[in-house]
Amino acid sequence: MNAEKRVLIIIPAWNEAASIAAVIAEVRDELPAYDVLVVNDGSTDDTERVALAAGARVVSLPYNLGVGGAMRLGYRYADENDYDVAIQIDADGQHDPRYVPKLIDALDEYRLVIGARFAGEGDYQVRGPRRWAMGLLSRVLSRMAKTPLNDTTSGFRACDREIIRLFAQWYPVEYLGDTVETLVRVIRLGHPVAQIPVAMRPRTAGMPSNSPVKAMIYLGRAMITLLLAVNRR
């Protein structure tokens, strides 16, 4: 079933020269039939060169736009080059490419499939305000989608042609807009959405932010994003 679909793996990367080669190598090893596109989001390090050397296609933004900006470019590339499925994977190696076929299988029934961290598989944990924010987001979005969505901010997603076309034209550049707002829009347009439980691995490079102040700011932004997204149009 998956064999005849043209699949593009999109990896947004901003200064990820340290980890990107390993991620690309693993994806190509695990999923040799799929094309890999690295969206270099205005990196100041060697990301572009390293990614090209690792055998990925690379599109480089002239300056940093943020994940949302990088992803719209990725979806534009997928749309213009006529891909059937686009998968988004983080460049820090925390998403396991072995789950990709599962996500693609789920696309037979759904338009957008999220690889979710808190849905039973793996032992990923967050605490404090960040957890409240994620809890709030998942409660509201689950109710909207009428299906459990435990990890609305996951950057591990798969979508079909219709959603690729939508995201190629419209993809918010704001923080959290790239995950939460896109989900709200897709659900509101009536497209079926689902999640697949995945285990996350520790990042191969970089550190997750744990500061309580940042977590509070995160909570505030999550609420603002949600409020705006739900009240749009």
Added chain:
Amino acid sequence: MKLAIMTGVVALLLLALIFELLRRRQLREKYAVLWLVVGLVTLPLGFIPWSLDNVSSWLGVASGASLVLFLAVVFLLLVCIHLSWEASRLEDETRALAEEVALIRAELRDVKAEQAGLRAELAAGTANGHAVPIVAQRDGKAVVGER
């Protein structure tokens, strides 16, 4: 009386500045009208600050000067909001341009690689004593060695 001279002179300077910016084409026309109107309204108000006293007492505001101040603050706020809106729009436009540049650069890289490959094939073909392969156009792509 001193006050009237001071505000009047400021209004004149303002009008001169706007006119000069317009003359040098430093302001887009859509802003030009707005700022010219602002300049022309401030000029008489500058020289005769009490001219609004009747209007203000009808509105229940103690003096014309405070009415002007209030309106000025509201107006400046609106201008600020408009500028943020304009900046957001510009960001959207530069974002689209950035995407375009990235796609074009990637395509250019592919074309260059393809060209380098073609050159290598051509060179190899002539070096081996074979006939030079035919290079033809098909669907906008170069095709080598097919008859």
